[in-house]
Amino acid sequence: MDETRLRGELREAALAHRPDRARMLARVERGMAAPPPRRDRTPGRAPWAGRRWAATAAVAATVAGVAVLGGLAVTTLQGRPPAPAATGLAAPGPAARAAGTVDAGSNRWWAQSDLALTTDGEVTGLTVELRVALTGGIVTTGHWQTRPADDFTVTVGEEPGALVYRWTLKAGRTVPAGPHTFAAQYNHAEGVRDASADAYTVVLTGRDGGRTTLRGGFA
Incomplete structure (x- = not known):
């Protein structure tokens, strides 16, 4: 081949x-x-x-x-940042109840707003605030409370939309268990006044630091 x-x-x-x-x-x-x-x-x-x-x-x-x-x-x-340390729950606040009403003695030119506060135990801190809506002709005529006047610092002044009454318990004073009343007095425009925009706030503190806040109205 x-x-x-x-x-x-x-x-x-x-x-x-x-x-x-x-x-x-x-x-x-x-x-x-x-x-x-x-x-x-x-x-x-x-x-x-x-x-x-x-x-x-x-x-x-x-x-x-x-x-x-x-x-x-x-x-x-x-x-990573360390996990936050476990902490105990905050102490429960003082047991209390509150109700706001317009006093039965109010009339066509003047009124009194009453706050009935009931505490179940001793309170070491207390602030009570009553807000009266500026519905017309609102002018303060006074205030009072069933606890001793020397136990509280009281202020009254206008804030946006309301006349504000504020009671603050002084340091070192206490409020015992029981019913207590805080009242705000004021003149208003003639006629039956509508209190549906009025309101209250109560802050209570116990000896252990626990705090309770109550809110409501006067309608």
């Missing part, structure tokens, strides 16, 4: 060949899994050593990545 014909047949055979990809991959995997052949020490790196080096590098990179992520997680946790 001459050389020209031989080359032609080889070329046709090469073009007709279809490699088995699955078998090739299987052989490569078996080669990677097989133990390296024993060789005498020779200069340079054997082919299997290159594969082993690549696998080792991949494992090292994975471990390094895990270590970095772990370090990041630790840093993040350590960087």
Whole structure:
């Protein structure tokens, strides 16, 4: 067979060949899994050593990545602010009840707003505020309370939309258990006055620091 014909047949055979990809991959995997052949020490790196080096590098990179992520997680946790210390619940405030009414002695030109306060125990702090809406002709004519006048600091003044009466228990004084009354007196425009916009606020403090706030109206 001459050389020209031989080359032609080889070329046709090469073009007709279809490699088995699955078998090739299987052989490569078996080669990677097989133990390296024993060789005498020779200069340079054997082919299997290159594969082993690549696998080792991949494992090292994975471990390094895990270590970095772990370090990041630790840093993040350590960087968080400490959780607030558990604290006890606030002491309950003094038990008390309040009701606001317009005194039956009020008339077409003058009125009195009464706040009836009942405390179930001793109170060491007390502020009572009565707000009389400025419905027309509102002018203060006085105030009073059933507790001793020297026990309280009392102020009366106009604030936006209301004439405000405020009683504040002085430091060192106490209010015992029982019913107590605080009254605000004032003139108003002639006629039956609408008290639906009037309001009161009472803040009571016990010896243990507990606080109670009561709110209501005079309608």
